Amino acid sequence: MSTKRLSRKPTRIIKAGEIKQYYSMKQAIDAMERAFSSLSSGDSFVPLRNVSRLPSNDLLMLFKPAFVETDKRVAIKFLTQREKSCIMGIPVIQGVVFVIDSETGEILSIMDGEYITALRTGAASGLATRYFAGKDAQTLALFGCGAQGKTQIEAVACERNIKKVLVFDKNSKRAEQFISEMEEKLNLEMIFCKDTSMLAEAEIICTATNSTKPLFRRKEVKKGTHINAIGSFQPHMQELDPLLIKDAKVYVDQAEPCLKESGDFIKAKAEGIIDNNPIVGEIGDFYLKKIPGRESDDEITLFKSVGVAIQDYAVAADIYKFSLEKDFGLEINLFE
Amino acid sequence: MSTKRLSRKPTRIIKAGEIKQYYSMKQAIDAMERAFSSLSSGDSFVPLRNVSRLPSNDLLMLFKPAFVETDKRVAIKFLTQREKSCIMGIPVIQGVVFVIDSETGEILSIMDGEYITALRTGAASGLATRYFAGKDAQTLALFGCGAQGKTQIEAVACERNIKKVLVFDKNSKRAEQFISEMEEKLNLEMIFCKDTSMLAEAEIICTATNSTKPLFRRKEVKKGTHINAIGSFQPHMQELDPLLIKDAKVYVDQAEPCLKESGDFIKAKAEGIIDNNPIVGEIGDFYLKKIPGRESDDEITLFKSVGVAIQDYAVAADIYKFSLEKDFGLEINLFE
Numbered sequence: 273m274s275t276k277r278l279s280r281k282p283t284r285i286i287k288a289g290e291i292k293q294y295y296s297m298k299q300a301i302d303a304m305e306r307a308f309s310s311l312s313s314g315d316s317f318v319p320l321r322n323v324s325r326l327p328s329n330d331l332l333m334l335f336k337p338a339f340v341e342t343d344k345r346v347a348i349k350f351l352t353q354r355e356k357s358c359i360m361g362i363p364v365i366q367g368v369v370f371v372i373d374s375e376t377g378e379i380l381s382i383m384d385g386e387y388i389t390a391l392r393t394g395a396a397s398g399l400a401t402r403y404f405a406g407k408d409a410q411t412l413a414l415f416g417c418g419a420q421g422k423t424q425i426e427a428v429a430c431e432r433n434i435k436k437v438l439v440f441d442k443n444s445k446r447a448e449q450f451i452s453e454m455e456e457k458l459n460l461e462m463i464f465c466k467d468t469s470m471l472a473e474a475e476i477i478c479t480a481t482n483s484t485k486p487l488f489r490r491k492e493v494k495k496g497t498h499i500n501a502i503g504s505f506q507p508h509m510q511e512l513d514p515l516l517i518k519d520a521k522v523y524v525d526q527a528e529p530c531l532k533e534s535g536d537f538i539k540a541k542a543e544g545i546i547d548n549n550p551i552v553g554e555i556g557d558f559y560l561k562k563i564p565g566r567e568s569d570d571e572i573t574l575f576k577s578v579g580v581a582i583q584d585y586a587v588a589a590d591i592y593k594f595s596l597e598k599d600f601g602l603e604i605n606l607f608e
Numbered sequence: 609m610s611t612k613r614l615s616r617k618p619t620r621i622i623k624a625g626e627i628k629q630y631y632s633m634k635q636a637i638d639a640m641e642r643a644f645s646s647l648s649s650g651d652s653f654v655p656l657r658n659v660s661r662l663p664s665n666d667l668l669m670l671f672k673p674a675f676v677e678t679d680k681r682v683a684i685k686f687l688t689q690r691e692k693s694c695i696m697g698i699p700v701i702q703g704v705v706f707v708i709d710s711e712t713g714e715i716l717s718i719m720d721g722e723y724i725t726a727l728r729t730g731a732a733s734g735l736a737t738r739y740f741a742g743k744d745a746q747t748l749a750l751f752g753c754g755a756q757g758k759t760q761i762e763a764v765a766c767e768r769n770i771k772k773v774l775v776f777d778k779n780s781k782r783a784e785q786f787i788s789e790m791e792e793k794l795n796l797e798m799i800f801c802k803d804t805s806m807l808a809e810a811e812i813i814c815t816a817t818n819s820t821k822p823l824f825r826r827k828e829v830k831k832g833t834h835i836n837a838i839g840s841f842q843p844h845m846q847e848l849d850p851l852l853i854k855d856a857k858v859y860v861d862q863a864e865p866c867l868k869e870s871g872d873f874i875k876a877k878a879e880g881i882i883d884n885n886p887i888v889g890e891i892g893d894f895y896l897k898k899i900p901g902r903e904s905d906d907e908i909t910l911f912k913s914v915g916v917a918i919q920d921y922a923v924a925a926d927i928y929k930f931s932l933e934k935d936f937g938l939e940i941n942l943f944e
Contacts (some may be wrong), residue, residue, distance in 0.1 A: 322658035352713030377688030384942040606720040
């Protein structure tokens with residue numbers, strides 16, 4: 273029993289706008305490097321996520337903890353997800369992230385989980401771009417103009433000198449709105465593409481859609497392209513031509529969930545085009561120098577991500593630390 | 609697909625002090641009546657709680673959801689619990705409760721979970737006292753001067769005209785401090801008892817300790833007494849003399865967890881003093897008129913509770929509703 277009396281720390285409530293204002297994509301990409309290397313080296317602990325499904329209702333509640341012992345922190349992302357109902361103005365997935373002191377059990381921070389999800393997903397693609405994309409890549413193709421699309425562009429533009437973005441979306445109105453918002457923010461040339469005829473210009477491709485079939489063909493992708501694919505996190509979803517997976521050097525965030533959950537792999541395997549494990553390795557293994565990266569200018573590299581709780585951990589723990597230094601967020605003593 | 613555009617509701621952050629100030633024990637006891645009747649009638653849904661244990665660390669994280677479909681609300685209690693380390697000034701169990709709209713998935717409220725736990729545990733004993741204690745009971749005996757002890761007294765005093773409280777605690781300093789705080793708050797005569805020689809005066813007994821052996825003997829309890837026992841929520845814990853369980857009319861919050869988790873039942877059964885199921889019924893079954901209550905002035909009634917997530921639900925959903933009416937708590941748009 274310790275006799276040292278501590279005063280309880282307040283909980284810091286941090287809004288999405290504060291994260292956007294104070295915490296940069298560059299910081300998030302660096303946090304992803306720490307996250308994936310700790311995942312691959314076994315220093316982090318990601319227990320099974322818990323899913324509660326309500327009876328006679330389409331709401332799922334997901335509870336995803338992650339822990340890095342050396343940091344003395346736990347982060348937990350809590351999400352609600354509607355499976356069927358679509359309500360205008362209310363996102364299908366909503367949530368928060370907690371940061372907890374693993375020694376005292378104190379809830380140090382509660383922050384918006386929606387922007388963190390987009391931020392860390394973008395940052396993972398940013399890290400893969402840092403590692404695998406051609407050094408001189410200037411043209412990016414983006415499929416999907418949702419919240420994830422924004423952070424995909426931001427992250428890639430952090431790592432390469434992107435000059436042009438080809439934008440693909442089934443909904444042309446949404447794409448136009450997206451382009452006008454992002455052009456102002458990032459000062460990039462953005463072109464809405466009605467079909468994939470210009471795709472061969474792209475040196476980097478990001479896919480961030482809910483598609484259930486391939487968005488483009490293997491033959492439309494030029495030599496040396498790097499692809500970040502973040503849609504297809506469920507078995508019925510698919511963004512990638514199986515032939516592309518077969519021909520590319522494939523990296524993933526975490527092998528087992530990718531192979532089990534992503535329709536990109538499941539469908540390609542069902543068609544007999546790839547074998548049980550077409551993966552070169554996990555992105556953290558590249559950081560740890562256990563696997564090679566790009567070895568020629570001609571090869572196609574592919575980073576496929578379904579998302580791991582350690583990514584939320586890395587960003588949230590970092591934002592909390594940074595919020596203390598820069599004093600943003602609202603301190604509240606919930607227990608008083 | 610609905611086309612009705614809704615604006616997202618802000619999250620209402622509610623501190624312990626605001627709950628204490630605005631929400632009464634009477635309201636909490638009424639909420640417990642709704643909670644236990646919905647539990648026994650099957651209208652509520654309490655999924656298995658999820659427990660994450662960190663490696664090489666003594667922290668547990670518990671995630672306890674509950675849902676009442678007709679209310680369109682979910683409540684989730686999230687707790688951290690240290691199993692070994694004791695840190696002065698920091699409670700062993702800390703936590704928050706969320707209230708969620710089960711149709712939209714919005715996180716409507718985040719509130720302190722520590723006071724809610726004490727409040728709902730007290731309120732359950734208050735409800736049992738309302739149902740089962742002698743109408744003219746004036747003397748209460750309390751075992752255990754922790755946070756739970758306070759709400760036990762408050763709740764019993766809500767339901768009966770209590771004039772005297774006999775106070776038992778192994779730590780006499782703690783008991784004195786407790787008495788001076790509670791005398792001021794409740795305007796009751798409170799007497800610290802060094803042994804159980806005065807216990808036979810009590811018409812109601814509340815036990816709220818971490819004891820691992822019986823606190824008093826069957827023969828020390830007078831005829832007609834009502835007992836609320838809330839300690840012994842784990843197999844190694846015990847507050848009650850097995851002979852008392854054998855002789856009393858036993859009610860519980862929920863049968864299965866009580867029989868499986870409480871050492872009061874497990875040890876009494878192991879000693880061969882009670883059989884597999886000594887329980888008359890669940891308190892919600894009494895409300896639903898499925899089982900009898902007190903049938904004579906002489907019988908001893910016992911309410912044993914280990915705690916059910918629906919209790920947190922009932923109080924938290926009620927506090928959220930009331931916070932909108934009375935405008936307390938802090939509104940924050942986390943997602944903005």
